Amino acid sequence: MPIDRRHPREIRADIRGGKISGHTSGMGEGYVQANLAVLPKEQAYDFLLFCQRNPRPCPLIEVTDVGSPEPVGVAPGADLRTDIPRYRIYKDGVLADEVTDVTPYWRDDLVAFLLGCSFTFEWALLEAGIDLWHVKHGKNVAMWPTSIECRPAGAFYGPMVVSMRPVPAGQLSKAVTASARFPNAHGAPVHIGDPKAIGIEDITQPKWGDAQHFDPGTVPVFWACGVTPQAVALKSKPPFMITHSPGSMFITDLPNSSLAAL
């Protein structure tokens, strides 16, 4: 897919106007993309606390004011009801609808959470000279739930989900330091090496995404994954929840470099 180098504001206008309704991979190159979770105020405290207690899988980069769809901190003027290509509507934890505009579903008691995503640290890995097999071959990463339990908060609990990328042994240190600079995009790996140590029985059979190819001398490296908060939130079956559709992210005005901790 050709890379869309326009400013996120222009890309979001096309999304809002219905000209873009698919994945956002390769769009707004260099800008932070974010996962979306929208919950009623009644569940918002527990979810906010869950994110605070589990910053690796749930790196919060923005929380809107109650009822407001504008993420003023990361994209002033944007509208979270229309500026994401595709949304999912969940009722009592069950997928009820998939739409390109959630304006009809919006309510005065909704709070939108935006969470950092792996695109930012993958960009950092590529910049550091680490080849990513799935990027080169146009595949998705491989994902599993693990035996690592998140710290619960109120109604929300569940296992941490991880994504896995093979990294050459000689580049492991670089993979750690390059991603560690971006704690708001999952940060450093949560595990390196033996999949069984974190409850993954078969490295060739991901639960979600695509199986990865291991070149000789590469090691599986596991990062906390942005699927965790959605999986955990849905497990508690909130009466109403809106998320982005997988791969259709919100493109913020923040350059990736602005998330660097150091």
Added chain:
Amino acid sequence: MPIDRRHPREIRADIRGGKISGHTSGMGEGYVQANLAVLPKEQAYDFLLFCQRNPRPCPLIEVTDVGSPEPVGVAPGADLRTDIPRYRIYKDGVLADEVTDVTPYWRDDLVAFLLGCSFTFEWALLEAGIDLWHVKHGKNVAMWPTSIECRPAGAFYGPMVVSMRPVPAGQLSKAVTASARFPNAHGAPVHIGDPKAIGIEDITQPKWGDAQHFDPGTVPVFWACGVTPQAVALKSKPPFMITHSPGSMFITDLPNSSLAAL
């Protein structure tokens, strides 16, 4: 004051038993100390969101479950009602009492917030070879409210408070990198140099704490300060709030190094 090198658990037992009721400076050397703010659940969402939106002045290291006084994430077995030497009770934003045990004030709807404190990054500065005048002379730092507005959240709003330490010009870079490693203890300075640029008219007249001495060639360096969240919380006049008394902190089981981002 002699340095108390015992494990925080033993020091907290002495505090709980009434043997220690003063400042905690120099106690539990090498362990993270924390600011306390306790609010009813009704104000907790706004305060949690305020901290999320203002991580420099309000670095959250622990939030207890509603009604529970045990900070399981940072000091399992501790009791926040008794394990701090001295507390302040505020009613409608006004100081109502100062006590050494808040058990009689505890309620089932209270949430305790622990926030990182400057002791951690001062330890990092000292380790990096930067002399701190106020430490050497047994004084407090100098603090001011600034013209930097915090990002509001619900009922909570107000200016960022900063603390100031003079640093030799040749050590400014080291002061930045050493403290930046500890984002959960206020992190890197928010300003270096001209006090007027952040609304401080007279560098010799702190609003709180002690005036600092400037050796020739030293530059004022400003860090976000843990007084901010309390000042901001009290401004909104919550019906009920408990805090630690200034200087009487909660000593956690976390070594300072565990807060390092990298």
